[in-house]
Amino acid sequence: MDSVVVHLHGAVSLLGRFPALAGVDLDVAPGEVLLVQGPNGAGKTTLLRACAGLVPIVDGEASVLGHDMRKDRRSVRRHLALLGHAAGLYDDLTVADNLRFVARSTRHVAAPPVDDVLARLGLAGRLASVPVSRLSAGQRRRVAVASLLLRPAKLWLLDEPHAGLDADGRERLDTLIVEAARAGTTVVMASHELERARPLATRIVTMAGGQIHADTHAEVVGVA
């Protein structure tokens, strides 16, 4: 399965007793930018969390970056990055301290310096030394996006990545996604902001009821 980054066949994942993924079939090729769309409760977030190894897949075939997710869903995690609904930040630490902790914990030797990452997301200067608890929701989102760059990730999993960001933040995020894809990173993003996300995607799948109902390759690719 080296020719695919994500391989799911009949994948089932439960939230309690409810099958949030009810037999998903999906193959994602390296370098693809896959947009997952669908109504609330379709299973988009669970799909991303299952690919990240945060939610167990209890039936079917599932491999991510060559790791069998049924047998071991922990070892794949250091090779991917997840931008979830929550920013995953520590309120009492400053913006720079949060990112330094990410950099130290991932041990990504080729990661750009934290100062460069801060500058790329418009967080340099005074903002870098502000505790995260004092940031606006959009600024917190920028810090979470910045942390993507500090992980040695071959796969980006983005859940509503544009949510909360202002126009400048969205432009910066779009640029990062395009650059990551060009560098060979595979991107899977779930979004309701289709006008924003569709131009970035090379492929679009539609989910409903925990299954994939439509799978189309986008005609327009890239924004840069």
Add this chain to the structure above:
Amino acid sequence: MLRDAAVMAGKDLRIELRSRVATNQVAPFAVLVLILFAFALDPDRGVLARAAAGLFWVAVLFCALLAIQRAFAVEASDGARDNLRLSGLDPAAIFLGKAGAIAGELALLEVILGAGVVILYDRSLHGPVLLVVTCVLATIGLAASGTVYGALAAGLRVRETLLPLLLLPVVAPVLLAATRASEAALGGTTGDGWPWVRLLGVFAVIYVAFGVVAFAPLLEESS
């Protein structure tokens, strides 16, 4: 693994330094507990002096509960726990780092409480080596067992009330052994204290080893 543990402990201690919860809330709470015991037992100063070691460790235990709950509350907010699981840090290192940070906070509180016991309870110290070894081993045991049960309770909605119910019976041997050893250290009969120190050592080794082995599934199952 030790490098990862240092990264984790450094992060937790930096959070406590920045938030000042330990210094502005937990430490005053600990001193308040000592003062309340002093008020309650003051009519008979003999009782207060005899019970000083036990009261000290009860106060430490209360502070440990606060420190452990705090250590896992910071991971529960804003989805930080997911990022921790995705970080690539070895779960055993996360355990050692969290337990190390909690132990550091407890050690600082024990110094403050020790000074409080000397001042408020009018006790003098005759066996400093025994007391220091007792404090070190008891603190490691409390921090290690607290980190295990803190992780176990962290994923539950009732974690604040469940943690004391889970932890207090487990650490009863620490309370007993640390109190007996501390009584010996304060009373000058240090020979009576060392067997209790050995019990503290066994408890600390068991829970550190258990935490290193069991923290990965605990982190997964409690999420």
